[in-house]
Amino acid sequence: MPTLKRDDDVYVLDLGDGENRFHPDWLAAVNTALDEVESAPAPLVTTASSKIYSNGLDLDWLGQHGDQLMGYVADVQALLARVLEFPTPTVAAIPGHAFAAGAMLALAHDFRVMRADRGFFCLPEVDINIPFTPGMAALIQSKLVPATAHEAMTTGRRYGGAEAAAEGLVDEAVPEPEVLANAMKRARSLVGKNPETLKAIKAQMYTGPLAALRD
Numbered sequence: 001m002p003t004l005k006r007d008d009d010v011y012v013l014d015l016g017d018g019e020n021r022f023h024p025d026w027l028a029a030v031n032t033a034l035d036e037v038e039s040a041p042a043p044l045v046t047t048a049s050s051k052i053y054s055n056g057l058d059l060d061w062l063g064q065h066g067d068q069l070m071g072y073v074a075d076v077q078a079l080l081a082r083v084l085e086f087p088t089p090t091v092a093a094i095p096g097h098a099f100a101a102g103a104m105l106a107l108a109h110d111f112r113v114m115r116a117d118r119g120f121f122c123l124p125e126v127d128i129n130i131p132f133t134p135g136m137a138a139l140i141q142s143k144l145v146p147a148t149a150h151e152a153m154t155t156g157r158r159y160g161g162a163e164a165a166a167e168g169l170v171d172e173a174v175p176e177p178e179v180l181a182n183a184m185k186r187a188r189s190l191v192g193k194n195p196e197t198l199k200a201i202k203a204q205m206y207t208g209p210l211a212a213l214r215d
Helices: 024-039 059-064 066-084 101-108 134-143 146-155 161-166 176-188 195-205 207-214
Strands: 003-007 010-014 044-047 052-054 090-094 097-099 111-115 120-122 158-160 172-174
Touching (some): 003 024, 010 176, 059 066, 090 101, 101 120, 134 146, 134 207, 158 161, 161 172
Parallel strands (some): 010 044, 044 090, 052 097, 090 111, 111 172
Antiparallel strands (some): 003 010, 120 158
């Protein structure tokens, strides 16, 4: 399960040591951690203890709770929207795979640092027959240049870390030992931003995606 700690002037939210899929309990734990960050604002770095940042939706849980689909998707989109306009700087430190909604969660951050030599950044929805919701599509398209968004969304291409950096899915790709350190460095460079101002700026920048995610 996700765990939050504070390292001097930066929070580190570890998403877990497994596939870190969006089980309802996992979503609740992440939101609780975000509540804590908002109560005493400071830049936030998210990462994972395993080689998987997140594999996205918990399809096994959904298979057993199909009657809760709409509410579940609304909860997932609410988390993406919350991170997209979070009132502190956010950096995703990606130690390996980021797939589907897990990749979208990373995209919702302000910046992304990914491991260069192992792991994929992938939006596989076209291959698993799950169309993007309007909100998810809007989020992706707001973060990527049109050609990259088109390729990522329509082909399900698996981008290695160096490829992801070259295409702008992540801001940098570095050796494994440097992933968290570089993310922390980015976060520390942004200490002191006013939370109300930062949230207002993000809300204006992403008016369309936020509205679509919350619709």
